[in-house]
Amino acid sequence: MQLESMYQEIILDHYRNPHHKGLREPYEAEVHHVNPTCGDEVTLRVHLEGVGDDAVIADVSYDAMGCSISQASASVMSDLVIGKSVKEAMVIQDEFLELMQSRGQGEPDEDVLEDAVAFAGVSKYPARVKCALLAWMAWKDATARALGEAS
Amino acid sequence: MQLESMYQEIILDHYRNPHHKGLREPYEAEVHHVNPTCGDEVTLRVHLEGVGDDAVIADVSYDAMGCSISQASASVMSDLVIGKSVKEAMVIQDEFLELMQSRGQGEPDEDVLEDAVAFAGVSKYPARVKCALLAWMAWKDATARALGEAS
């Protein structure tokens, strides 16, 4: 059974007990993203401290509706990026994106991705890759907007 | 060779020496018909004497551009209908239409169709049936209009 390789315990844990969930103040940017094929939605806020690439991600808060993969991914993502500089977080995002596009062939760097390595199995299922990326894309969009407003 | 069955001598004669060709006065109705697939055109006038079905077709005159089949058909048609009553001519038209739709299976009545029996071979070629019918349809249309105006 391949199910276990997709739904690793880490993913199910984050799904059942999502971290950083709920919309909080303060924030510089809020975005709403949807997955048009299934209707999954996320509203996500970013709060930065500092300017430009060196700004620190002080908080990521979100409200999300969706499957286990999209929920767990939002939780893992916020764990990973909160406290990092935008520059560092973008590296993680790139690495995660690459893993998701690897069609099961990726060799994730656990030092960079931490819990997010658990999503390696998802990359074998093209239709679910969008679920795993939903919150990441929302975060990237919100961060770009927050930086745009700061400049 | 099947060509001879389509291009009977009668047809080629009418093609080379079309009867009643040229636009003449007087007339009660003039129509312009085209064959949209090949661009063949006919402008046709009808001159009736009398009213209703019993009116006599005093003249059919036309100007036509097109292939041997459409030219010969216009010539044969005008030969056949001029001098007949509208009622009689409609019977001939029906008979001709039926022959053309017979896909080579029709048994034309030579007493009714006279020279037009020569078109039996054309009915085997669906793309050419429209050529053979062009002038007939124009005549029918013009006659209906002429009667409409008379009433």
Add this chain to the structure above:
Amino acid sequence: MTLLPEEIKKDFPLLSRTVRGGRPLVYLDSGATSQKPVRVLDAEREFYERHNAAVHRGAHLLAEEATDAFESARSTVASFIGAAPGEIVFTKNATEAINLVAYSLSNAATAGPEAERFKVGPGDEIVVSEMEHHANLVPWQQLCRRTGATLRWFGLTDDGRLDLDDLDELVNERTRLVALTHQSNVLGTIPPIEPIAARARQVGALVLLDAAQSVPHQPVDVTALDVDFLAFSGHKMLGPSGVGVLWGRRELLEAMPPFLTGGSMIEVVRMEGSTFLPPPQRFEAGVPMTAQAVGLAAACDYLTELGMDKVHAHEEALTAYALERLGDIPGVRIIGPTTTEARGGAVSFVVDDLHPHDVGQVLDELGVAVRVGHHCAWPICRRYGIPATTRASFYVYNTLADVDALAEGVRHAQKFFGTV
């Protein structure tokens, strides 16, 4: 069962394949697209290998044969729904068929006096329902945007039926067209067309049915339905992809302005302007989906031989069984009617504490192909306050054992995620 699905399955090469590590395929996604019998594939291939040519454009033998094949496909499709061949317009799918009507209405504004009766503008209303597929909703939203007309809609009752309480108010003197699904692809619901069509007649509104899910699954006769337009797709009724149908009442098609323009739909072309052929050619610009029309006719023949009454009865039996088996599972809730009355074989459901994507994933792993999401009818999800559903949909080749596999798969998903 009325049909012998085990026998029928043998006609469908794809259904014998295995998935996900050798599991037999249980295909329960015919609502999205159906599989194709060998006969349909052979008909297309035979056309390409023997008769392929551009239709209505040539005088040589192949062109004659291709034109004959295409026009005889039109006749077959026409008979299948009790229509005349001249009322059948081939499109690429149901979506194009519906857009064709919507654009004809806005094109009427600049199409001259003949098209006057189709003109739509501010103050006019178009009526749809909350259970429409996006294909029968967005084109009307866009028509309203282009013309300034207003979109209104029937709501839904809690048990998945059209709410007709407001019928007389909703469909009124301002209504120009009522566009309704003939069978919901999510709820399975078959709305009562008669009272709606009667009311539309009363106020002089046109009626268009989205028959994408009805023509494949129930006997449909356009002379019995008192409506004006019907749209459906070939790929949902055992036919090829790339072909759909618009049926329209002859006198309407005669008066409607063209939509797509180009070759084969013109009468006379001058640089300064053009005139157009009568229907159906007026609406079929360009070289058409010839082989696909031929394939669709073969699909109609196949279904006719099975008998559409039997097809419907077969699906009713499967639906009844599915409603029962799924209904027995604690935590499963059917979205849509829970009996087979006025209902087709699309069965949507939600599972407590489980997202449809996750249910679908477990089923897929077990070889059971269902669809998850909003099924291109997002407003239904909003209406019932759910993010999405899992949908099983049946066809001639499905068996009771397929339904068992579905129910067992749902239980397995519950166990896997520990929700029971």
Add this chain to the structure above:
Amino acid sequence: MTLLPEEIKKDFPLLSRTVRGGRPLVYLDSGATSQKPVRVLDAEREFYERHNAAVHRGAHLLAEEATDAFESARSTVASFIGAAPGEIVFTKNATEAINLVAYSLSNAATAGPEAERFKVGPGDEIVVSEMEHHANLVPWQQLCRRTGATLRWFGLTDDGRLDLDDLDELVNERTRLVALTHQSNVLGTIPPIEPIAARARQVGALVLLDAAQSVPHQPVDVTALDVDFLAFSGHKMLGPSGVGVLWGRRELLEAMPPFLTGGSMIEVVRMEGSTFLPPPQRFEAGVPMTAQAVGLAAACDYLTELGMDKVHAHEEALTAYALERLGDIPGVRIIGPTTTEARGGAVSFVVDDLHPHDVGQVLDELGVAVRVGHHCAWPICRRYGIPATTRASFYVYNTLADVDALAEGVRHAQKFFGTV
């Protein structure tokens, strides 16, 4: 010859059939539609028998495979013309592709600020030419009718070329779009795109090429052509019927309002209104012609293996020979360029005192399939004062012997009708 047409013919089942009492078929009507190699038919069938499902709509294995097949077909087609996959929109034929752009321009009027730059209205001009196929003429006539814009056109020189004398006057500050054939289906002419596109750039006009006859017959690279849109059909390039392509520059597609609307092209749908996906999905409403896109990709692969340079050289050789053989016949006049310079392989001609229909009939009787009539480009006939032409058009499977059969057939027709 550059290609080995006798070998190639073996890949095309239809070409081995006989016609009219056992005569071998000489197919010289590829300009209308091409025949299909076994590989294309197999690719379609393999898709139906193994991977058929609705694309972009499902999460099960078949849906994944079908989506992969469809998107990889998009990549193949994109490479074939040097484009990015995201710039390729699948349509049902070239005609729909051109209509898509024409309707996007009129839809811009009500589509919000993003689409502002596409708005067309009174005072604006659209420029075409007198050698356009109806598919690249009537949609622009209709656009002008919908919006009040003015249609203008390039005339033709006596030897079948575009008359560019008025270029700077015709394409001016009022010009919004220039829509031109990239290779005439009647005259064979390949117009000089460069100066026209340069002038269009200068005045800020868009350029659309009707590439229905160029992409199948010559190497086409959209990065080399400085244009905005390209439209072509699968069925003319060895692919299935029912699939065509619109290529558009990404930034334009991004800003263009949708045309056909429905499922798979939406982002969010509410009863009150909807938002749309980025291109290419925005322009692909409904279940697409999936198997046909897969077949078209197989056709691209086949042509790529032959080499488009060689395809072009092969046709040039056939055209040169045809111009020579036909030119030798007293009473035959070529309509279009009489040399192979800037010219493709559509050879139209008239025969003194013989109507094209009659020439075509004799040729058909001899097994030679050509097209007769106005070839969906009626204004060309008016321009040259002729009712119609006979047209031979060549492709990869044609031989010099096919040209001989044509020339002999024309002589036979002259003899039969006694005109020589």
